[in-house]
Amino acid sequence: MEADMAVAVEVTGADSTGAGPGPGFIEVDAVEKVFSVRRRGASRLRREKHEVRAVDGISFRVARGEMVGYIGPNGAGKSTTIKMLTGILTPSGGRLRVAGIDPARERTRLSYRIGVVFGQRTTLWWDLPLRDSYRLVHRMYRIPDARYRENLARCVELLDLGELLDVPVRQLSLGQRMRGDIAAALLHDPDVLYLDEPTIGLDVVSKAEVREFLRDLNAERGTTVLLTTHDLTDIEQLCKRVMVIDHGRLMYDGELAGLHEVGRSERTLVVDLERAAAPIELEGVRVVKVEGPRQWLAFPASRSAAPIVTAVAAAYPLVDLSVREPDIEAVIAKMYAGRS
Numbered sequence: 451m452e453a454d455m456a457v458a459v460e461v462t463g464a465d466s467t468g469a470g471p472g473p474g475f476i477e478v479d480a481v482e483k484v485f486s487v488r489r490r491g492a493s494r495l496r497r498e499k500h501e502v503r504a505v506d507g508i509s510f511r512v513a514r515g516e517m518v519g520y521i522g523p524n525g526a527g528k529s530t531t532i533k534m535l536t537g538i539l540t541p542s543g544g545r546l547r548v549a550g551i552d553p554a555r556e557r558t559r560l561s562y563r564i565g566v567v568f569g570q571r572t573t574l575w576w577d578l579p580l581r582d583s584y585r586l587v588h589r590m591y592r593i594p595d596a597r598y599r600e601n602l603a604r605c606v607e608l609l610d611l612g613e614l615l616d617v618p619v620r621q622l623s624l625g626q627r628m629r630g631d632i633a634a635a636l637l638h639d640p641d642v643l644y645l646d647e648p649t650i651g652l653d654v655v656s657k658a659e660v661r662e663f664l665r666d667l668n669a670e671r672g673t674t675v676l677l678t679t680h681d682l683t684d685i686e687q688l689c690k691r692v693m694v695i696d697h698g699r700l701m702y703d704g705e706l707a708g709l710h711e712v713g714r715s716e717r718t719l720v721v722d723l724e725r726a727a728a729p730i731e732l733e734g735v736r737v738v739k740v741e742g743p744r745q746w747l748a749f750p751a752s753r754s755a756a757p758i759v760t761a762v763a764a765a766y767p768l769v770d771l772s773v774r775e776p777d778i779e780a781v782i783a784k785m786y787a788g789r790s
């Protein structure tokens with residue numbers, strides 16, 4: 451990890467974020483998950499046993515009513531963490547509690563307190579109309595009739611499901627199905643909602659609708675939300691706090707603004723030259739990309755862009771230029787690049 455990224459690994463203290471050693475609604479202490487896999491070894495004949503440390507000693511606290519983003523690249527360990535928090539997987543080490551319940555030991559009891567939405571899979575019955583799926587959820591969770599009716603009416607209104615209740619799930623669009631899935635996860639009034647890629651594949655309008663609903667749910671009901679996503683706009687619009695996991699380890703736990711802070715270490719000057727040229731060589735400037743006559747020059751954010759612009763303009767005929775602040779994706783990509 452680069453020196454200027456050091457701030458990224460500082461884990462915030464116990465306070466409004468719920469992080470740190472104090473009690474939390476979700477408590478994760480030095481949790482590990484090691485998978486044993488068999489792969490073909492050098493001999494190609496025998497399969498050798500390997501260990502995959504999917505989650506490698508993670509600790510965090512989430513306070514009741516918090517909405518926290520849980521992000522990281524593919525294979526970082528996000529789903530494995532969520533599966534342990536639902537009780538589907540048993541940790542290899544460490545301690546977990548959700549609403550005071552040990553998920554692996556009391557999975558059924560926990561299921562009444564949590565809701566889970568996987569963006570890439572549906573928990574609804576494919577051939578049944580939405581309404582029938584909800585009736586099954588009603589029975590499965592033994593939701594009192596009045597509460598069920600009230601919750602269903604609220605979800606139908608806020609998620610705009612009225613016209614869809616009698617449509618078989620397989621005929622719903624992805625966005626409609628996602629709204630249907632979110633409703634199914636909330637009919638039993640869970641205290642905690644785990645969302646795994648809730649906006650994946652949705653169009654801009656559907657994404658906005660899902661985000662608005664989640665924001666209202668959190669504000670009105672105080673539902674604790676742990677949100678896994680590759681879409682950082684989800685995080686920007688929903689979560690003050692974000693945790694970044696990579697190679698099974700927590701790399702960052704803090705305010706989203708902190709990630710921007712990290713990113714401010716470097717800015718980019720984009721120059722359009724009159725014609726293509728070799729990468730520009732200037733002290734303290736790094737050429738990150740060249741595309742025909744356009745070059746991207748990264749420089750420390752603490753430096754002014756003016757002398758760089760002057761130097762480039764003196765050496766090359768310039769057509770256009772702009773200075774770009776890093777976006778959050780670039781910041782996170784940089785964090786990962788720094789680690790590897």
Ligand SMILES: Nc1ncnc2c1ncn2[C@@H]1O[C@H](COP(=O)(O)OP(=O)(O)OP(=O)(O)O)[C@@H](O)[C@H]1O
Pocket residue numbers: 485486487502503504522523524525526527528529530531
């Ligand atoms: N059942 C399993 N058996 C063996 N290895 C597994 C198993 N489940 C996950 N892994 C491995 O553990 C690591 C973490 O996987 P995980 O699915 O938790 O990552 P992720 O962050 O959710 O990734 P993605 O964003 O791609 O869903 C990966 O190397 C994965 O291959």
